[in-house]
Amino acid sequence: MSDAFRRIDVSKQEKAEIAKFKDKKILDETALDELRVELVRLINDRQGLNLLLDFSNVEFMSSAVLGLLGQIHRKMGTLKGKLKMCSIHPQIYEVFKLTNLNKLFSIHKDQAESLAKF
Numbered sequence: 001m002s003d004a005f006r007r008i009d010v011s012k013q014e015k016a017e018i019a020k021f022k023d024k025k026i027l028d029e030t031a032l033d034e035l036r037v038e039l040v041r042l043i044n045d046r047q048g049l050n051l052l053l054d055f056s057n058v059e060f061m062s063s064a065v066l067g068l069l070g071q072i073h074r075k076m077g078t079l080k081g082k083l084k085m086c087s088i089h090p091q092i093y094e095v096f097k098l099t100n101l102n103k104l105f106s107i108h109k110d111q112a113e114s115l116a117k118f
Contacts, residue, residue, distance in 0.1 A: 056087035
């Protein structure tokens, strides 16, 4: 399945699907657009999907990624799915705190902790 995606590696666990970002830096519009298309395709009309976004590879990302995450969060809510995030580098997590998105999103230390919360 992950062959179908350039920007994310997708794997299925017992409780959720995991989308692990491949890029260390998500900064330019092209990468962001491809990521948007891939995430929307992954969740496309799948009612009740449990999705975990794994940020362990990501060292830098533009603020536009936060907007994309908000869109994905809303779409998951519409589909009655659950969205969780894990392995966010401390400097990126600071941005989530500054924008209060750490209160909106369900963010966990690692995959194991996240999967236990579904």
